[in-house]
Amino acid sequence: MAGRGHAQLRDRDDVLLSVRDLVVQFPAGRKRVVHAVSEVSFDVAGGETLGIVGESGCGKSTVARAIIRLVDITAGEVRFQGQDLAGLEGEELRKVRPNLQMIFQDPISSLNPRRRVRDVISEGLAVWGDDIGSWSRDSIDELMDAVGVEARFGDRRPHEFSGGQCQRIGIARALALDPKVLICDEPVSALDVSIQAQILNLIQDMKSRYGLTVLFISHDLSVVKNVSDRIVVMYLGKVCEIGSTAEIYARPAHPYTRALLASIPEPAPTVDASEGDIEGELPSATAPPSGCRFHTRCPRATEVCREVEPATEQVGDADHFVACHHPVAVEISAR
């Protein structure tokens, strides 16, 4: 799977964020290197929600962190409104950052426990000044109201709120600077099932109300399907499959995507449950397999998969791209 290539990049004027051949490596000691993200390319159009899905170690969170430069980019481009963020430093980087805001998996630990939530939410405004966007420190109550946290609790501290409420506070903090892009890294994974839907609906509401572009990272295929217009499936630092959500769930072409869809407790109707029985363990990211990185576990792997890394190619004429030498035949006629 394990693909590289740019077939999935769109030549459109409304592309807001474009990631091209992104590489992120971490030193692992003794001259070894963790290949966390390897030549990943995708783009996000304004107003779109792009879901990034994959299992632990696939690099999905690292991609998100690299985009807002929480981790260093080893190589490649991250273009936001045409400007490459990869090379930015100091004041230039600082100026871009209000446009890209993030919410995190653990809502409680991502809020400073010693500060009042009103101050947590307005910290960005305190740094940037009230004229950076449409919110000001005087309108924080309104913002709290918008995310469903009662403004009269603004003087409380994070520990006095439930996990769901803390995630709402995290969303308010992200929205305070009027970002263009909201990056959500597993935003509902730590929440109870009865609370998850509240937060997913809130993210959708905020997206339409404030015209956000959303990058939504999750391991949960049902959640990603619910929120995303397009989806990237990742495995061991590589893109496997990318395309419109409806297309990928209706006609999954990559053996790994199919394995994921077959593994969930109530498997997707488009795959056979036995396709979830992929063999073996996730290989080490310090010594990723040659060729297609999925070949060690892929039921369809042949010699070429061990030697040649597949590039992304379009499936039919749909918004659907797969990086696989032997993609599962997709019945285009059914469209």
Added chain:
Amino acid sequence: MAVESVSAPAPLLSVRDLHVRFPTERGTVNAVNGVSFDLYEGRTLAIVGESGSGKSVTAKTLMNLLPRTAHVSGEVTYDGQDVRALAAAGTKHFFGVQMTMVFQDPMTSLNPVKKVGEQIAETLRYHLGRSRSDALEEAEHLLDQVGIPEPSRRVSQYPHELSGGLRQRVVIAMALACQPRLLIADEPTTAVDVTVQKHLLDLLDRLRRDRGMSMILITHDLGVAHGRADDVAVMYAGRLVETADARTLFFDMRHPYTEALLRSIPRIEDPVHHRLDPIPGRPPELVDPPDACAFAPRCIYARADCLDGVPELSGLVGLHRFACLHPTGTERGEAALATNRTAGVTAAGLSLPQEAPGSG
């Protein structure tokens, strides 16, 4: 129930009116409130609930793993034996032999400085009095049975050398070492990825069938319960609110909480951007619970009588039981919902949109 009869076999495990309370600084936490159920030989019971519902405390009570500060009352009978009396007597070779448990995080159930083979062998030596070499040989065999490749190499590895999925298999091997008749799995796959989860659940299924074991599967994931359990018990705020065979529970549920929970989760077959139907509010505090249905403040069916006393589970143990005065899918329930919708608010003060449920 301890009714002896040839035609109807006695349940392997029978729990009656179980209560567990913990004294805390904020007051007494009523973690489990009057839980009763039966588990028959060879069956899998899933106990489903959110954090704080009491599902894990129930499991730990069965396994005698609660801290000393816990106040427990009620009856737990296993194969005719009074389990709480066994626990009080300090019986050595019951917990971990007849009844064993697999926990959520395999890293914390394994000793990090001991080879996995020795950890499994330790169980065999302590409980069954096996010799060291005999036990090590058996440990290797057990690793093979739980699908660990190259068991002869793995026995002498440490937990940190194994992936999360393999570690959980080691824990399962350890739990199976003494041939238990009942395995309690507490969120066994919550810490692992979805493809690993499938492998582990398949493994537990196979082992249960091959060995004729019974299993209690504690999970917050309705999907896991749906595919893997014969019977399902839904817990909310320390009580069982609905129990039924899996099919009935998922397709003909009666408790509004079960219905709301199923409606709120995104499903793979739903269309893209399907608007979710969240459950409003959040689970109640377990300190000083009001004398009312605990779900009433979040329930679209709530009427005045829901706030007057805790509804009892209907029916007999073993049948479809639910603790609700206005159950969904019944005339009483539909009438309550219609009244609430007309009023725009439930008796518990939850405001309701006028449109039909599930639309949008």
